[in-house]
Amino acid sequence: MNNNDKIEKLHNKLEELYELTKEQSIDFSFEISELEKKLTTLKENYYSHLTPWDKVSLVRMSTRPVAKTYIDHILDDFIELHGDRLHKDDKAVIGGIGFLDKIPVTVIGQQKGATTKENIERNFGMLHPEGYRKALRLMKQAEKFHRPIICFVDTPGAFCGIGAEERGQGEAIARNLMEMSMLKVPIISVVIGEGGSGGALAIAAGDRVWMLEHSVYSILTPEGFASILWKDSSKAKEAAEVMKMTAKDLLDLGAIEKVIPEPLGGANAQPVEMADTIKALLIEEIKELLNLDVDVLLENRFNRFRQMGSSMYSS
Amino acid sequence: MMRDLFKKTKYVQMPIKQKQVDIIPEGVWIKCPNCGEILFKDDFDKNNGVCSFCKAHHRIGAYDRLSQVLDEGTFVEMDKELSTLNVLNFPNYEEKISKAQEKSNLEEAVVTGIGQVGGLSTVIAVMDSRFMMGSMGYVVGEKITRAIETATKKKLPILIFTASGGARMQEGIMSLMQMAKTSAALAKHHQQGLLYVTVLTDPTTGGVTASFAMLGDIIISEPGALIGFAGPRVIQQTIGQKLPEGFQRAEFLLEHGFIDRIIKRKHMKEELHKILLLHSKEAFYE
Numbered sequence: 001m002n003n004n005d006k007i008e009k010l011h012n013k014l015e016e017l018y019e020l021t022k023e024q025s026i027d028f029s030f031e032i033s034e035l036e037k038k039l040t041t042l043k044e045n046y047y048s049h050l051t052p053w054d055k056v057s058l059v060r061m062s063t064r065p066v067a068k069t070y071i072d073h074i075l076d077d078f079i080e081l082h083g084d085r086l087h088k089d090d091k092a093v094i095g096g097i098g099f100l101d102k103i104p105v106t107v108i109g110q111q112k113g114a115t116t117k118e119n120i121e122r123n124f125g126m127l128h129p130e131g132y133r134k135a136l137r138l139m140k141q142a143e144k145f146h147r148p149i150i151c152f153v154d155t156p157g158a159f160c161g162i163g164a165e166e167r168g169q170g171e172a173i174a175r176n177l178m179e180m181s182m183l184k185v186p187i188i189s190v191v192i193g194e195g196g197s198g199g200a201l202a203i204a205a206g207d208r209v210w211m212l213e214h215s216v217y218s219i220l221t222p223e224g225f226a227s228i229l230w231k232d233s234s235k236a237k238e239a240a241e242v243m244k245m246t247a248k249d250l251l252d253l254g255a256i257e258k259v260i261p262e263p264l265g266g267a268n269a270q271p272v273e274m275a276d277t278i279k280a281l282l283i284e285e286i287k288e289l290l291n292l293d294v295d296v297l298l299e300n301r302f303n304r305f306r307q308m309g310s311s312m313y314s315s
Numbered sequence: 316m317m318r319d320l321f322k323k324t325k326y327v328q329m330p331i332k333q334k335q336v337d338i339i340p341e342g343v344w345i346k347c348p349n350c351g352e353i354l355f356k357d358d359f360d361k362n363n364g365v366c367s368f369c370k371a372h373h374r375i376g377a378y379d380r381l382s383q384v385l386d387e388g389t390f391v392e393m394d395k396e397l398s399t400l401n402v403l404n405f406p407n408y409e410e411k412i413s414k415a416q417e418k419s420n421l422e423e424a425v426v427t428g429i430g431q432v433g434g435l436s437t438v439i440a441v442m443d444s445r446f447m448m449g450s451m452g453y454v455v456g457e458k459i460t461r462a463i464e465t466a467t468k469k470k471l472p473i474l475i476f477t478a479s480g481g482a483r484m485q486e487g488i489m490s491l492m493q494m495a496k497t498s499a500a501l502a503k504h505h506q507q508g509l510l511y512v513t514v515l516t517d518p519t520t521g522g523v524t525a526s527f528a529m530l531g532d533i534i535i536s537e538p539g540a541l542i543g544f545a546g547p548r549v550i551q552q553t554i555g556q557k558l559p560e561g562f563q564r565a566e567f568l569l570e571h572g573f574i575d576r577i578i579k580r581k582h583m584k585e586e587l588h589k590i591l592l593l594h595s596k597e598a599f600y601e
């Protein structure tokens with residue numbers, strides 16, 4: 001029996017005992033407390049040993065909190081703003097303004113849907129060029145009003161399609177990367193689920209990049225990676241194992257600054273607790289970044305990317 | 316006999332050509348992958364890798380490109396010895412690198428340096444698709460970044476010829492980070508009011524398109540070059556329908572407003588010289 005089945009079985013057993021207690025007024029409190037302890041241990045063990053592919057699966061589950069979940073919990077008086085002023089409003093990305101503990105901030109979040117219907121409306125969190133341009137418009141607006149920027153990253157990748165190419169997907173991402181390097185306000189990006197390719201990087205080229213413990217961030221989805229490298233997209237699981245895409249991998253590589261621990265059962269099980277943790281960290285970090293001289297902020301941001309991976313060559 | 320061979324009436328010529336190919340020494344003749352015509356290798360080289368029948372601009376090596384664009388004897392290469400280490404231990408990556416090095420005679424997929432175009436100094440970077448499809452890993456990103464930084468420091472323009480299938484899969488997230496690094500270096504060059512010209516050649520896709528390729532003050536392309544973010548095969552798989560004629564070709568991008576001009580290879584040097592001249596100090600003071 002694998003760990004997951006054991007957890008499931010214990011869950012069912014507990015449910016039975018809860019029912020029996022209620023229906024027949026028999027005192028099972030000792031048994032219940034013993035089983036609960038056992039379940040917690042099992043879960044702790046399970047969630048601390050997730051394989052990269054387990055993580056990919058976990059963050060793709062419909063129970064995984066999406067950007068809007070965090071925006072609603074973390075910000076006060078959130079006002080959503082729409083459109084790129086050039087073509088349309090891309091619903092795969094949410095943007096707006098609100099208070100983070102009395103600090104006005106701009107927030108941008110790649111938005112997956114909680115249901116299939118919403119996922120279709122949100123294009124599964126895959127942005128078109130207008131989505132990146134909407135994000136950039138709001139970032140420029142933030143700069144004008146000296147607001148820090150918070151980005152929630154959650155996308156399998158930038159959308160691949162005819163319209164996306166016609167409207168310059170590559171140009172839109174490139175423009176964001178260049179402009180973000182010059183924006184005179186702090187930018188913090190948090191990978192909350194899936195960070196896929198340049199489509200994720202286009203809102204994660206700021207001062208700090210954090211990842212939730214079970215989130216993943218990679219050059220491409222494991223499916224795409226397997227398809228390109230091995231001409232077989234069904235080898236996604238094998239791909240995930242060699243891609244070094246977990247939060248810990250990226251921290252070890254120096255590609256991110258922080259791994260945010262997830263509550264037991266992952267953010268999926270306890271979204272509010274997860275949101276509270278993120279909120280506290282954001283408040284602390286943004287206050288610190290706001291204290292920096294703009295020139296220092298920008299030089300640090302430049303060096304963040306400039307120094308990354310500097311052991312990867314010989315000369 | 317050679318004149319017969321170059322006749323355009325395909326249906327008559329086909330069997331004869333086959334015979335000819337069999338008896339001539341290897342390397343003297345080549346077959347155009349676009350139209351199938353047999354070309355005399357010397358002519359093909361003199362024509363800068365452009366087919367004299369169908370005018371297809373074929374992929375050429377970085378040093379050939381440099382000699383076509385720069386004044387003779389002016390090129391000074393930078394960071395020639397920079398080569399990739401497999402610090403992430405990706406399976407079989409060293410072997411791939413060695414093979415690419417042997418095949419291309421290059422250390423990595425880009426050559427960078429300083430040279431002159433019609434007497435005007437410029438930093439130049441040329442990618443080479445023969446080296447692992449011109450994919451961008453740490454070293455490619457680093458060489459391009461250093462070239463941009465040299466241009467910024469010396470207050471020179473920079474020309475980048477792109478040719479890339481995108482980010483290098485074997486280097487994972489670090490390949491992706493090269494997109495941000497090169498773009499940030501270009502921002503600094505841009506803020507100094509310096510000129511950046513990109514020349515997109517076949518193919519330019521993925522992470523290179525989504526970073527420095529699309530950030531030129533002036534973006535030029537060679538005729539017929541494939542340019543896009545996602546590759547056509549991936550798009551076709553995603554949307555499950557046939558792609559329109561000419562999709563993602565240079566002419567398509569010109570029509571949609573993403574490049575400034577399409578320039579034939581034989582006119583490239585002259586065109587680049589004009590652009591450099593228009594942005595040079597001489598243009599202000601003479």
Ligand SMILES: [Zn+2]
Nearest residue numbers: 347350366369
């Ligand atoms: Zn031809």
